[in-house]
Amino acid sequence: MATSFTQTLSNGVSSVEFWLLDINYDVIDEEPIIYMWGVTRDDKRIVVVEKNFRPYFYVLTDPGNIEIIKKKLQPYRVLSIDRVEKKYFGRPVTAIKVTLSNPRTVPEAREAVASLAGIREVLEADIRFYMRYMVDKGILPSSWLEAKVREVEVPRGWQVDEAYEVVGDITVLDEKRAPKLRTYAFDIECYNKYGEPDPERDPIIIISRMHDAGEEVFTAENGGERRLIEEFVEDLRTYDPDIIFGYNTNLFDWPYLLKRAHVNNVKLKLGRNMGEPAQSVYGHFSVVGRANIDLYDYAGDLQEVKIKTLENVAEFLGVVPKSRRILIDTNRIYEYWDDTSKRPILRQYALDDAKSTYLLGQVVLPFGIQLSSLVGLPLDQVFAASVGNRVEWFLIRQAYRFNELVPNVKERREETYQGAIVLKPKPGIHKNIAVLDFSSMYPNVMIKYNVSPDTYVPPDEDVPRDMVWVAPEVGHRFRKEPPGFYRVVLESLIRARKEIREAMKRLDVKSDEYKILDERQKAIKVITNATYGYSGWSLARWYKREVAEATTAWGRELIKKTISYAEGLGLEIIYGDTDSVFVKNDEEKVAKLIEFVEGELGFEIKVDKVYSKVFFTEAKKKYCGLLADGRIDVVGFEAVRGDWAEISKDIQEEVVRIVLTEEDPWEAVDYVKKTIGELSRGKVPLEKLIIWKTLSKDLEEYEVDAPHVQAARELKRLGYRVGKGSKIGYIVVKGSGKVSEKAKPYVAVKSPDEIDIDYYVKRQIIPAALRILEYFGVREEHFLGGKKQASLTDFF
Structure with a gap:
């Protein structure tokens, strides 16, 4: 539902502090309006609108082509064309900045410019408009903001307490604690007599939900499917949640609900703007003004859980053991519906699904909030986005700070390169084995040797040997100075994580402050460790195979030197893989090895775990171990x-x-x-x-x-x-x-x-x-x- 936000309730300018939950935009009368949905200090739900931001992109070409560009862009309501000084892969460049009135015309304008002779590249035209706004203004989602605003009338039907229009600056406040958010989890069950339910044919028979105030099961027993969907819409809107949790909802529940609602002539007016859920970036469904989080996306990162059913994930994370819930064969749901004596079992099964989803959401949400505010992706997108996309948005924000142009996404074929070293294990069962683990090995390699796309020296470029680092085995060169883009970013991440962990030592582990900081440091760790992999991802904007290849080469050298020194100490090496070494747990010799690695090689290493027993076959990456506390580790079997x-x-x-x-x-x-x-x-x-x-x-x-x-x-x-x-x-x-x-x-x-x-x-x-x-x-x-x-x- 579009609105012009033209009626002002007060001419006075005030300040409002709010926690940014969701952001979207619309175009009204050819003018873009950005909507920021938030929660205030006094627990009000508000929308803050920005009407003064405009889209733009950059053109790399001879500055003399400005007039040609102006002529070509006449149909697109160009507001300005300016010459600006930027950096591109660390090198100074002169670029042409083209600012338009309507973000929806950007794709056509970009193609029009790109078709001109003499245009080397058109950059940053594919950055989503509301993301462009947040990057430029330094606005972080899932964070507290302070804005200079003027109050305006709340549009009819919108589920907000107040509406404001931005009239001044917006700043991010240094506070990590989120407000009290209303959360709502739901699950649907469909009639499935013929296998996988077909939304064209098979009705929804149950919708279960759990929120902060209680649980409920809606069925099609009274009033049929239409009434069932209407009850769900009414229930959700009445509770007015900030967060909607589901499990596999992006792939199943939301599209199924939308189709069945259409069949029954019901509108799923679930957004705070009265809009229906709509598929957006990364395949996730956006519910405007709320954060729709599909916990199946989070489960995708749990390597320990091989079969990622809701009940398996809930049990793994300790929220609902399988033994304490109803489990039925999902392909026989129709049998439980057709047999009225079994319907209570089916209702309890559905409710257990909603409860598992709700409790799982409470575990995952604190981490999601910190990850969202770190990388800059809205809360409803951060789990749906790939690890590469999360790293990329973090880098895009850093690039803006460093005046770096953002490269385009390009189609590339996958390029292979030699990876980490993996030793052949000593087969058999070994007792008292220590696992020594390098702390963030690849990020620290990239920092020490200034490995970055903008410091890479091509083979045909003549640079004095003492001005570059040369990677072992592969021979790739990287300038020692100035600090590269990756180095600066990684140093800031590692420094921030160390500061957080030091602060945590001074806190009670049961305190809210400790828990918030713990989730923050986990989020930082995820992004820090993913940066190396991002550099070798074929879809990465800052892709550079040589960066990934050189990083693994230095990593292999580091492991080899560590093993050589350990053997010199008389430490028995059982196994080695990527950034870990398994050795006999001779505490005195292990301490000497750690001292050598940290003092002589300049890398941090620590004892990560000690196995009382560990079993290896002759195969690499396959072992199982018994930890001191009785837990069993199984890898690769x-x-x-x-x-x-x-x-x-x-x-x-x-x-x-x-x-x-x-x-x-x-x-x-x-x-x-x-x-x-x-x-x-x-x-x-x-x-x-x-x-x-x-x-x-x-x-x-x-x-x-x-x-x-x-x-x-x-x-x-x-x-x-x-x-x-x-x-x-x-x-x-x-x-x-x-x-x-x-x-x-x-x-x-x-x-x-x-x-x-x-x-x-x-x-x-x-x-x-x-x-x-x-x-x-x-x-x-x-x-x-x-x-x-x-x-x-x-x-x-």
């Missing part, structure tokens, strides 16, 4: 791929536990044999045997009958809607022929008697167990009745 059933994962986790805690591989063999017996007797739940695989293309495009493709074709014959992107679950049943000929949709498997026991034993259970146990001399026949050979003590 996980049998979790598209062609593994859950029973394989369960088997492997228990085998690791037995091997490390009981120190008897044959006890693990007995456990596996027991599980095989339970499978043979039909005692293993069918859900444990489902193999999940996603269709990467439409069924008609498959030339080979893979198991999941065959199962998908059967589902289609049964009336289910399947296609590209559908997640297919199948079970291998008895029969002759290839596995694909025995793959049956799991919804069609009714009894354990149908299961192909031999397949699951020989292709699922035993291979998962042998990934750990084959090192101890265990072979397939030992699970099928063979005798024992060695004990674990033979392998120390």
